[in-house]
Amino acid sequence: MKMTMRYYGKEYDSVTLEQLRQIRYVEGLISTLYYKQAGEKWERGEIAALKKEITDAGLELSGIESVNIHDAIKIGTPERDMYIENYIETLENLGEEGIDLVCYNFMPVFDWTRSNLAKPRPDGSTVLAYDQKEIDKIDPEKIFENIDKMSNGFIMPGWEPERLSKIKELFEAYAAVDADKLFDNLVYFLNAIMPVCEKYGIKMAIHPDDPSWSVFGLPRIITGKEGLLKLINAVPSVYNGVTLCTGSLGSNPGNDLVDIIHALKGRIHFAHVRNIKHTGPGQFEEACHLSADGSYDMAAIVKALYETGFDGVIRPDHGRMLWGEKAMPGYGLYDRALGAAYLCGLWEMMVKD
Ligand code: DNO
Numbered sequence: 001m002k003m004t005m006r007y008y009g010k011e012y013d014s015v016t017l018e019q020l021r022q023i024r025y026v027e028g029l030i031s032t033l034y035y036k037q038a039g040e041k042w043e044r045g046e047i048a049a050l051k052k053e054i055t056d057a058g059l060e061l062s063g064i065e066s067v068n069i070h071d072a073i074k075i076g077t078p079e080r081d082m083y084i085e086n087y088i089e090t091l092e093n094l095g096e097e098g099i100d101l102v103c104y105n106f107m108p109v110f111d112w113t114r115s116n117l118a119k120p121r122p123d124g125s126t127v128l129a130y131d132q133k134e135i136d137k138i139d140p141e142k143i144f145e146n147i148d149k150m151s152n153g154f155i156m157p158g159w160e161p162e163r164l165s166k167i168k169e170l171f172e173a174y175a176a177v178d179a180d181k182l183f184d185n186l187v188y189f190l191n192a193i194m195p196v197c198e199k200y201g202i203k204m205a206i207h208p209d210d211p212s213w214s215v216f217g218l219p220r221i222i223t224g225k226e227g228l229l230k231l232i233n234a235v236p237s238v239y240n241g242v243t244l245c246t247g248s249l250g251s252n253p254g255n256d257l258v259d260i261i262h263a264l265k266g267r268i269h270f271a272h273v274r275n276i277k278h279t280g281p282g283q284f285e286e287a288c289h290l291s292a293d294g295s296y297d298m299a300a301i302v303k304a305l306y307e308t309g310f311d312g313v314i315r316p317d318h319g320r321m322l323w324g325e326k327a328m329p330g331y332g333l334y335d336r337a338l339g340a341a342y343l344c345g346l347w348e349m350m351v352k353d
Contacts (some may be wrong), residue, residue, distance in 0.1 A: 001271075001305070001347060003340055004028045004062045004315045006331060009050070011035075012155060014327040017057035025340040028062030029054050030103070030315055034155075037162060039070030041086040044093040051097055062313050063101030063270065064094065065243075066157070066207070069189070074108055075173050076185040084192045091193060095200025101313055103243050103270055105207040106186050108177065108218040109170045110140075111158020112210035112248070117150045117329040118321065119285055125320040128330050130211055130251065132282030140216040141167050154328035171218075179219040183230070186221070190235040197239035203269040203312075205241050206231065210248035211284075212255065224255045225263055232267045241269040244305070247276050247317050250296055251284055257296060261304035268310055273301060273343055274317035286318050286330070289339035299346055306350040316340045 005020055007013055007029040020026060031054065033046055054061045067090055070083040094102065105111060115134035118126040144167075147159055155161065177185075190204070197204055212223035221227050228242055242264055249255045261268065275287040275294030287294030305314075319335025321327065 001310060001312065001314045002027050002062060003344055003347075004030050004313050005336060005340065006065060006315055007031045007054070008034050008157075008328070008331070010053070013331075014154070014325075015331070015333045017054065017059065019333055021058050023337045023340055025337075025344045026059070028060040028313070030063050030065045030313065031061060032064055032066060032157075034157075036068075037160075038068035039072070039083045039086060042067070042090040042093055044096055047093055047097045047099070051099075061099065063103065063205075064099060065103035065270075067091075067094075067102050067104055069104055069106060071109070071170055071173065073189050074106060074182060074185055075177055076181065076188070077173070080185075080189075084189060087189075088193055088196050091196045091200065091202055095196065095202055100201050101203050101205060101270060103205045103207055105158075105209070106182070106222060107209050107220060108174050108182065109163075109167065110143075110215065110218070113215050114329075121320070125322050125335075127286040127320050128318055129279075129285035130283065131280075135215065140171070143167075151329055152326055156328060174218055177219060179221050182219050183221050183227075183234075186231065187234045190240050194235065194237045194239060198237065201239075203239055203241050205243040205268075205270040207243045207272075208245050208248040210245065211251035212249055213252065213282075224249065224252060225260050228260065229263060232264065238266065241267045243270040243272060244268045245272040245317065246296060246301055247272065247274045247286065250276050253278050253295070258300050258304045261301065261308055261310075265308040268305070268308070269312045271305060271310065271312065271314040272317040273298065273314060274319075274339065286320070288320055288335060289316060289342050298342070302343065302346040303350055306347065314343065316343060 012034045051061045072079040114128045115131045116129040119129040208222045209220040277287045277294040291298045316336045316339030318330030322334045325332040
């Protein structure tokens with residue numbers, strides 16, 4: 001496996017390349033062109049510049065998270081073919097630059113959702129948390145109103161302000177899209193892009209829905225073993241793969257993460273490994289990566305990845321906010337660095353055992 005960290009680029013991230021390099025456990029970074037809108041084509045020169053920024057700092061660009069998918073593709077409007085063409089050209093440019101891993105999601109309108117971005121813990125650290133009862137009180141059209149305050153002023157992935165103006169129309173456009181239609185549109189998209197992925201060896205890694213159930217009445221299809229298997233069987237190319245996000249899949253206590261890892265053998269191209277703690281039905285809060293701090297056995301998860309021959313890119317995921325750090329919620333330096341060290345320790349033990 002290759003340990004990495006997520007990096008948003010010097011204009012958007014409070015964590016610097018110098019800091020990331022000193023973690024030592026980390027060999028590469030997962031990044032993106034954060035300023036790009038979903039559907040926009042990525043030019044080769046822009047990708048090369050990102051790559052150079054990272055390699056000049058002594059690290060490598062190990063993959064992209066995310067190349068976001070335009071809603072026209074998810075909804076299946078007539079413009080989808082144009083946006084798919086842009087996506088294909090972006091993949092070609094990534095392939096020409098030697099990038100072989102792309103993470104994306106197929107969640108309608110919203111990306112990951114939380115009800116609290118800084119829930120205090122008894123030790124004074126804060127974590128991201130979710131409570132369905134709180135979410136049910138929110139009018140989705142007003143969800144962006146306090147986002148700036150809640151996110152320490154940082155733009156969060158999937159919560160870019162440009163989405164704000166379009167929420168109402170998007171909800172209308174999704175009215176006719178049920179889970180089956182959404183799934184068909186995903187398969188249509190994947191079939192269209194597989195030839196370019198095969199040409200350049202680009203592994204697509206779909207990110208599971210977070211949380212793993214329908215939110216605001218919008219359909220969600222990548223929520224557990226059944227949806228994941230349905231997807232990899234519908235498009236059998238090995239380049240159609242998965243991001244094993246333990247926190248997202250683990251939001252549903254009914255998902256058996258070790259079983260899912262075994263079921264997806266050979267198709268997990270990217271792993272986001274973190275712990276969460278279930279606090280009630282439809283309720284969870286994020287924990288530190290340590291098994292004892294949450295509901296999941298991290299050693300069992302790492303063991304399952306090792307035993308199924310996982311040799312992809314891995315990263316620690318959301319961390320707690322510690323030691324007075326002011327950063328994008330979930331993406332501070334300290335707790336993710338601790339997570340990387342812990343996961344490397346578990347992996348080394350597997351290799352040497
Ligand atoms: C949140 C992330 C997601 C993820 C996307 C992948 O912290 O896990 O925003 O990057 O869903 O496209």
